[in-house]
Amino acid sequence: MYLYEYQAKRLLKEYGVDVPSSVFIEAESLFQGSEQDLKKGLDAHLSDRVVVKVQILEGGRGKRGGVVAVPRGEALREARRMLREWRGAAGVLVEEYVPHSEEYYLSLLLDRERRGITLLASRGGGVDVEESEDVLSLQVDPFTGPLPHHRRMLESHFGAVPADLLEKLFKLFTERDLTLLEINPLILSGGRAVALDAKVTCDPAALYRSRLPENPEQYTPLELAGRRAGLAVLEMEGRCAVMANGAGLTMATLDYLASLGISPRLFLDLSGTDDPEKVREAFHIALRTSPEAILVNIFSGMTRADTVAEGILRGMEETSVEVPVIVRLHGTNYEIGRRMLRERGVHVYETLPEAAEHLRALLEGG
Amino acid sequence: MAILLQQDTPVLVQGITGHTGRFHTVQMLEYGTRVVAGVTPGKGGERVHGVRVFDSVREAVRVTGAVAAEVMVPAPHVLDAVLEDLEEGIELVHVLSEGVPQHDTLKMVRLAKSYGAVLVGPNSPGIAFPPGVKMGIIPNMVLSPGRVGVVSRSGTLTYEILHHLTASGIGQCSAVGVGGDPIVGLTMEETVELLLEDSQCAAVVLVGEVGGRDEIRAARLRDELPMVAYIAGRVAKPGRSMGHAGAILKEGESALEKIEVLKEMGVRVAETPWEVPSLVGEVMGE
Numbered sequence: 001m002y003l004y005e006y007q008a009k010r011l012l013k014e015y016g017v018d019v020p021s022s023v024f025i026e027a028e029s030l031f032q033g034s035e036q037d038l039k040k041g042l043d044a045h046l047s048d049r050v051v052v053k054v055q056i057l058e059g060g061r062g063k064r065g066g067v068v069a070v071p072r073g074e075a076l077r078e079a080r081r082m083l084r085e086w087r088g089a090a091g092v093l094v095e096e097y098v099p100h101s102e103e104y105y106l107s108l109l110l111d112r113e114r115r116g117i118t119l120l121a122s123r124g125g126g127v128d129v130e131e132s133e134d135v136l137s138l139q140v141d142p143f144t145g146p147l148p149h150h151r152r153m154l155e156s157h158f159g160a161v162p163a164d165l166l167e168k169l170f171k172l173f174t175e176r177d178l179t180l181l182e183i184n185p186l187i188l189s190g191g192r193a194v195a196l197d198a199k200v201t202c203d204p205a206a207l208y209r210s211r212l213p214e215n216p217e218q219y220t221p222l223e224l225a226g227r228r229a230g231l232a233v234l235e236m237e238g239r240c241a242v243m244a245n246g247a248g249l250t251m252a253t254l255d256y257l258a259s260l261g262i263s264p265r266l267f268l269d270l271s272g273t274d275d276p277e278k279v280r281e282a283f284h285i286a287l288r289t290s291p292e293a294i295l296v297n298i299f300s301g302m303t304r305a306d307t308v309a310e311g312i313l314r315g316m317e318e319t320s321v322e323v324p325v326i327v328r329l330h331g332t333n334y335e336i337g338r339r340m341l342r343e344r345g346v347h348v349y350e351t352l353p354e355a356a357e358h359l360r361a362l363l364e365g366g
Numbered sequence: 367m368a369i370l371l372q373q374d375t376p377v378l379v380q381g382i383t384g385h386t387g388r389f390h391t392v393q394m395l396e397y398g399t400r401v402v403a404g405v406t407p408g409k410g411g412e413r414v415h416g417v418r419v420f421d422s423v424r425e426a427v428r429v430t431g432a433v434a435a436e437v438m439v440p441a442p443h444v445l446d447a448v449l450e451d452l453e454e455g456i457e458l459v460h461v462l463s464e465g466v467p468q469h470d471t472l473k474m475v476r477l478a479k480s481y482g483a484v485l486v487g488p489n490s491p492g493i494a495f496p497p498g499v500k501m502g503i504i505p506n507m508v509l510s511p512g513r514v515g516v517v518s519r520s521g522t523l524t525y526e527i528l529h530h531l532t533a534s535g536i537g538q539c540s541a542v543g544v545g546g547d548p549i550v551g552l553t554m555e556e557t558v559e560l561l562l563e564d565s566q567c568a569a570v571v572l573v574g575e576v577g578g579r580d581e582i583r584a585a586r587l588r589d590e591l592p593m594v595a596y597i598a599g600r601v602a603k604p605g606r607s608m609g610h611a612g613a614i615l616k617e618g619e620s621a622l623e624k625i626e627v628l629k630e631m632g633v634r635v636a637e638t639p640w641e642v643p644s645l646v647g648e649v650m651g652e
Binding site: 110112113115116117141142143174177179203204205206208209232234236244245246247248249250251252254255256258259264267269271272274299300301302330331332351352353 | 385386389390441442464465466467468469472473475476491503504505507508518519520521522523524525526529546548549573575576578579596598599600601602603606607608609610611612613621637638639640
């Protein structure tokens with residue numbers, strides 16, 4: 001899960017890491033707020049030269065004109081130009097321009113391969129750090145945090161850094177359940193370290209305690225509805241909605257359909273459930289994508305087949321669907337589940353190839 | 367002798383009084399697991415299907431001698447539950463719970479190692495050793511005794527593959543779900559290393575998915591044991607998590623890239639879950 005730069009910088013500031021003075025202007029207030037107030041806000045906080053940065057969740061904005069240094073008086077005009085270009089941006093960050101000669105890269109990463117916390121540091125920040133060969137990579141123990149030798153290693157690479165910089169970053173990284181905290185570029189001058197740009201990703205499983213914004217706009221409305229219902233949902237561009245239980249099985253189902261030339265329109269992982277209502281809700285979400293057909297593939301373990309059947313029937317009943325529904329049902333209580341569906345005229349099969357064959361015939365015929 | 371868990375290993379269940387805990391305690395007992403205790407703070411003295419519930423792991427261990435723990439508590443409480451196990455000398459911890467914060471998992475993984483215990487999971491469907499002992503929720507009906515070790519990152523997809531193996535008359539000595547999270551305790555590679563020591567095991571099935579490189583590391587042991595792999599997630603969207611927190615497409619970690627690498631290493635890769643049994647038959651015959 002991503003945070004915007006302005007959110008990342010608020011976090012850094014909260015943990016005592018220097019960031020340039022800045023004013024964040026929401027997209028809405030930039031077009032609707034009073035020009036006078038906006039201008040006053042900038043004049044009060046910023047120097048004569050500023051950097052205007054569009055606030056979007058994906059990277060690469062710098063290469064596309066989304067980061068521009070201008071005199072303060074031109075900031076609002078520049079900001080409006082950016083927002084007309086980047087529909088859906090959260091706003092712009094107008095920052096004090098900080099002159100500097102050298103840039104550095106510094107990050108903390110929850111490292112899947114090493115099963116630890118990795119610190120990466122490189123001289124020369126900028127856009128191509130990943131390709132740079134001059135990268136210092138250190139492991140930081142999750143229990144001790146950074147120790148003096150980490151700072152010594154970093155200083156032998158960077159020159160002097162503020163004494164408590166690593167501690168502050170580590171505290172932010174662990175207390176707020178971040179999975180990546182990347183400062184690029186970082187500038188060092190006169191004993192100060194200033195984060196000019198920051199990229200933060202966080203653990204969605206920890207939102208209940210990490211006090212971080214959820215930024216729902218990074219999901220489509222449908223994906224959001226899925227999240228609220230405890231379902232993993234991904235929208236795609238194909239023809240057929242696919243519902244299955246369990247991430248692996250849902251992926252395997254999509255892969256098999258794709259091998260038959262059937263393109264998926266929706267990936268919906270029901271996960272485990274013992275409530276037919278959750279299945280009914282999933283069914284509604286599938287219908288909202290206006291698929292040409294819905295394929296349900298269930299191998300029931302914790303989720304019982306009769307529970308799924310009940311949910312499907314409820315969903316179909318309420319919506320009086322015209323969309324064909326094809327079900328593959330196996331596992332715990334499959335006899336009951338299959339009987340329930342057959343009695344109501346739903347096509348139900350024992351294996352996925354049988355169900356997929358029916359689906360293919362149907363899509364080709366239509 | 368099975369890896370990890372023996373027929374007579376005394377097991378305690380944390381979260382036994384919850385809905386999942388109750389249902390799957392019965393399933394474990396029916397399969398043959400020696401579930402000797404449950405732990406739910408505040409519910410000491412109750413019984414769940416004849417299994418005595420204790421307020422603390424310490425009490426459960428003192429009275430019943432449990433050495434393995436099944437963790438079925440809500441994700442925010444998992445770190446606490448696992449640490450309680452480790453401190454009381456539990457040697458094997460299986461975590462079913464999904465949605466454990468990754469920073470918590472990291473601590474659990476480190477501490478389990480330093481306590482000399484084995485941690486399986488989190489977000490693992492279970493570990494099963496036919497004919498008669500398991501922890502977690504792998505359905506009893508898909509298991510049958512035999513000589514194949516199934517090592518997987520998924521839940522239901524594992525059941526599907528176990529079902530096809532069983533239906534084809536290919537039994538299993540082990541089914542180990544390592545968990546679908548980015549960071550887990552026991553890895554696929556470590557599981558295969560354990561299977562090398564199991565004289566019962568004649569072939570390994572790796573059930574992987576998009577994200578990470580655990581399958582590739584496990585496949586390095588292909589010369590020691592014949593291997594078949596199935597990798598899900600060829601249709602994954604870059605950067606998006608495909609249902610499992612760990613199933614995120616990054617460079618070099620796509621299903622197709624991993625399938626290519628595995629094939630180059632000489633591992634037979636099944637196109638579909640139901641193709642796995644015939645490939646296993648072939649590699650075991652070789």
